[in-house]
Amino acid sequence: MSIVEDKGFLNYTHSLNPSYTPPSQKTIIGSLIPAAYSACKQKLMAEVQREALSVCLTTDSWTCSVNDSYVAITIHYTTLDLEFKSVLLDCAHYGQKHSGELLSRHLKNTIELWGLTGKVMLAITDNAKNIVNAINLLGLRHFGCYAHTINLVVEDVLKIVKEHLDKIKNVETYFKRSASATEKLLKYQTQQQVSTPKKLKQSVPTRWNSTYFMLQRFFELE
Missing domain, CATH: 1.10.287 (Helix Hairpins)
Known part of the structure; x- marks a missing residue:
């Protein structure tokens, strides 16, 4: 600015x-x-x-890297002309604790502010207890995010190889924290005539496929 x-x-x-x-x-x-x-x-x-006679609501809350909390609320609906629309109702800094009761109150206030009382047919969220409780307190029909459910299943299965994954994560962390080590890794690839030198990838707990990509890159550079 x-x-x-x-x-x-x-x-x-x-x-x-x-x-x-x-x-x-x-x-x-x-x-x-x-x-x-x-x-x-x-x-x-x-x-x-x-335009919105009935809507589907999606919401999520998270904490960013500097420990500021946020909550976002989006609605999705189809107009009478069969045009699909998504509208972000709110994406705000949320200083309070993410309890089910407080999230429920915030959702209710937002729904009322936008004139959507009685129009929310379905609410889709992740499977965190606080947001599930918030939806239940509002008396809305709830559906757990399919991608999040799959991620929970895969993350549970990956516990079988946790020891090996931790070792690979430690290797990735070492290169991430050492600029000289990363430089040597890239230089070695160039010496081996690799057309496009690559860095290691780190997995993210909320994205099961990131573990797949981490392993794929690790074996590629082994």
């Missing part, structure tokens, strides 16, 4: 139009963006209330 107050940018805009004065960073953040957001939200609300 601060680029509007940068000397080079101001010289640039002045050369295009000497009579134009760009808005300040404070104006953009404090006025222009909130105004644009409000206008967009009101337009979407009117559209949803006009």
Whole structure:
């Protein structure tokens, strides 16, 4: 946002139009963006209330790398003209504990705000107890995310080879934390005339296929 107050940018805009004065960073953040957001939200609300006779709701909550918590709520519906639409109702910083009761209250407030009371036919979420409890408290029909269910099954099966996976993860972590080791790995591949030198991959607990890709790359570079 601060680029509007940068000397080079101001010289640039002045050369295009000497009579134009760009808005300040404070104006953009404090006025222009909130105004644009409000206008967009009101337009979407009117559209949803006009077109959505019934909706499917999806929601998720997570904590980012700097420990800030967020919650997102999206609806999906088909218009009378059979046009499929998805609308993000809310994606907000969520400072409170992700308990089922608090999530339920947040979902209820959002549903009421958008005029969707009685229109939510199905809610799809992951299988975490807090969000399942939240949906149950609202009395909505719930369906667990199919991809998340499969991931739980595969992750449970992978416990059989956990010792081997941990060893491979340690190797990947070593190269990830050592720039010199990574450089040697890439250099060695070049010496072996590998057309495109590659790095190791790390698995992610919430994506079972990332373990597959990690193993695939490990054996490729073994």
